[in-house]
Amino acid sequence: MRKSEDTLNEEMLPAERRQHLIDWFKQNQAGSGQDLARMLGISVSTIRRDLDVLAGEGLVRRTHGGAVAIRSRSSYEPSTDLSQRTAVEEKLAIVREALTLIEPGQSLLIDTGAVICHRLADEIAKIEFPLTVITNDLYVAKQLTYRDNITLIVPGGACRVGSFSLLGEPGLGFLKNIHCDIFFTSATAIDENGTSETNLELGHMKRAMAAAAREVVLIADSSRFMSCALHRTVPINSIDLIITDAGLLEEDRAKFPPHKPRFKTIDRTQVAVPDADDIGPNTPS
Structure with a gap:
């Protein structure tokens, strides 16, 4: 029996999921956990764990219900x-x-x-x-x-x-x-x-x-x-x-x-x- 797309995405390697998130935050300023989970086809609890890891690495900042990108350059201005x-x-x-x-x-x-x-x-x-x-x-x-x-x-x-x-x-x-x-x-x-x-x-x-x-x-x-x-x-x-x-x-x-x-x-x-x-x-x- 073929696994569902959601199951396949849940089995995606954590490093692969997080790289998808890193690439997404390079183009976007902020995202909610629900929207990001829907985008990757995974559960909200999984996306929360991934965002916590990225926040611990200083790549995003956690917010209530999601995360925002951290721009290290003081000259960064969103378009x-x-x-x-x-x-x-x-x-x-x-x-x-x-x-x-x-x-x-x-x-x-x-x-x-x-x-x-x-x-x-x-x-x-x-x-x-x-x-x-x-x-x-x-x-x-x-x-x-x-x-x-x-x-x-x-x-x-x-x-x-x-x-x-x-x-x-x-x-x-x-x-x-x-x-x-x-x-x-x-x-x-x-x-x-x-x-x-x-x-x-x-x-x-x-x-x-x-x-x-x-x-x-x-x-x-x-x-x-x-x-x-x-x-x-x-x-x-x-x-x-x-x-x-x-x-x-x-x-x-x-x-x-x-x-x-x-x-x-x-x-x-x-x-x-x-x-x-x-x-x-x-x-x-």
Whole structure:
């Protein structure tokens, strides 16, 4: 009697399975245990053991329910295409929680250079009450153009090659003379000291935006945490609230200061899609 495909895969040599995982993590930032087990046709318990071995060798970092790739180079920056395919549901859940902070008449700064901020712009475009939005991101600006209720301000700058980011002057000079209600930001890397980026000019822009806001809200999926890129940007004590998903391990969360920033952890399975009328400060979280 012929063995099933699942049985054959379970009998694959452990070293062979782990090499498949190593190759997969070279192309992908994060994966859940269930998805990886399904991909290899093995049990979740087997994939957990394999991920534990790879984590022990320093090749991945274990998260709640899966693992993320460890990038040893501080200059590593995931491509826009990879970012768009990583933690899709988690990003959407984080964005929907961020929407509950927005009130009519507020002025918002929206970060540049992050896919999750693009998803935030997609959702803000559905809001009907009046807002002022300032951004140096061409994608964000495009999504909010022709919205009668949104006053859109794009300070300008030179476009970074391969991205939607406008960096340098006149944007930096403009930001020194404004004061907004909320700055929604993300980052290439986040640890207990703050955020960091691979690009120096991008770091300058993010610091200027943070200084121009009453409240700084960091929105990022858990794969961005506990790593550090080349250029420090916003220090941890300048961030008021971090919204992330449940993949951030409690032992890593405990490394952050106890009182500031505050943390809001989102379980993607518990997040309902809000109606436009529900967006605002009274939306239950």
